[in-house]
Amino acid sequence: MAATYKEKAIVLRAYDLGEADRIVTLFTEGRGPVRAVAKGIKRTGSKFGARLEPFTLLDVILHEGRNLDTIVQTEIINAHAPIRADYGKYLFGEAMLEMIEKSLRENQTIPRLFPALCVTLDVLEGEVADPSLLLAAFDLKVCALIGYHPHLAQCLNCGRETAGEKVWLNLIGGGVVCVNCRAGLDDLIPLAPAALVLMNQLMALDMAAISSSRVSPALAVEILSIAFRFSEAFLERPLRSRAVVLNYLEKGAL
Ligand SMILES: [Zn+2]
Structure with a gap:
């Protein structure tokens, strides 16, 4: 009934x-x-x-x-009226909502995902130093909660710790590979040491701390593109709202 x-x-x-x-x-x-x-x-x-x-x-x-x-x-x-009232916040927020919508089936629940979205929208509505970092962190954290935690500390193949080295993010494997192990692998994104450190920080810090973080604009856009590609590798489709965000950033609207 x-x-x-x-x-x-x-x-x-x-x-x-x-x-x-x-x-x-x-x-x-x-x-x-x-x-x-x-x-x-x-x-x-x-x-x-x-x-x-x-x-x-x-x-x-x-x-x-x-x-x-x-x-x-x-x-x-x-x-959350301040998000709808600010075009930039609205675009970044839309990308967060679409990430949730496309990651879950109807009636599928994932522990801690609902409070994660609530906290992120509360943060987005306030002062945000760089919304690209907030959106990149959100996407990576959602991936982790759903079960696709990016493996960033050791090479997926040989297990060697890779801190401080240039590594390659293997989208299919869901983590990094070292210089010795990258041969013959497809779908690799080069990650400079600074990008790897930032990805680790975005995974570790809470949203309030990320909202006051700032890096060079080029690094922020690089990390955001990486977060998009990482999550799209398991979603197996591009998200419409993300093209809009990248276009907005390209035009230097921030
Ligand atoms: Zn290796």
């Missing part, structure tokens, strides 16, 4: 359906991604108001349906 349930959720995506309804993809705390319909949202005096916009954190009551669940009631916790 269909049941009604309550969740804390972040709106990943929302679009209008017909004259009155809105379809939303929610990332719920307890049930992972859920697709749901908000009926009559565009009518004057709708009880949902403008709350079902991407980035909004809310308490929501849903009714289970066969294809789509139905949103019964919502209560806003944080609208």
